[in-house]
Amino acid sequence: MYLKNLFDLHGVDLDKGEFTETLFSGKGFRVERIVSKGHVTERGKWYDQSGDEWVTVLKGKAEIMYDDMSVDELCEGDHVTIPAHVRHRVSNTSECPECVWIAVHKEG
Numbered sequence: 749m750y751l752k753n754l755f756d757l758h759g760v761d762l763d764k765g766e767f768t769e770t771l772f773s774g775k776g777f778r779v780e781r782i783v784s785k786g787h788v789t790e791r792g793k794w795y796d797q798s799g800d801e802w803v804t805v806l807k808g809k810a811e812i813m814y815d816d817m818s819v820d821e822l823c824e825g826d827h828v829t830i831p832a833h834v835r836h837r838v839s840n841t842s843e844c845p846e847c848v849w850i851a852v853h854k855e856g
C-alpha cells in the first residue's frame with residue numbers, strides 16, 4: 749500500500765498550469781485529483797465528454813459554466829454530476845487557497 753494525502757502539494761508546480769493526476773481507474777471509470785490556482789478552461793474551448801462526470805471541490809472554490817451560460821458555483825463540499833455530452837468549461841478557480849477537486853469520469 750502507498751499512503752498519500754489529497755492536500756499534499758509537494759512537487760506540484762501550478763505555474764506550469766493546472767495539475768491533474770489519475771488516482772484510480774478501472775473498467776469504465778477514472779478518478780482524478782485536480783489542483784487549480786486561478787486556472788480556467790482555455791477561451792473558446794468546451795468539454796463535451798462521452799461519459800458522465802461527477803466532480804466535488806475539497807478545498808477552495810470553482811465555477812463550471814455550461815454552454816447555455818448557466819454557472820454552478822462550487823464551494824468546499826459541493827458536488828455536481830455533469831451528464832455526457834453537456835458542454836461545459838471551468839470559468840473560475842480560487843487562487844488562495846488553491847482549488848483541490850476530485851473528478852470521477854464514467855467512460856461512455
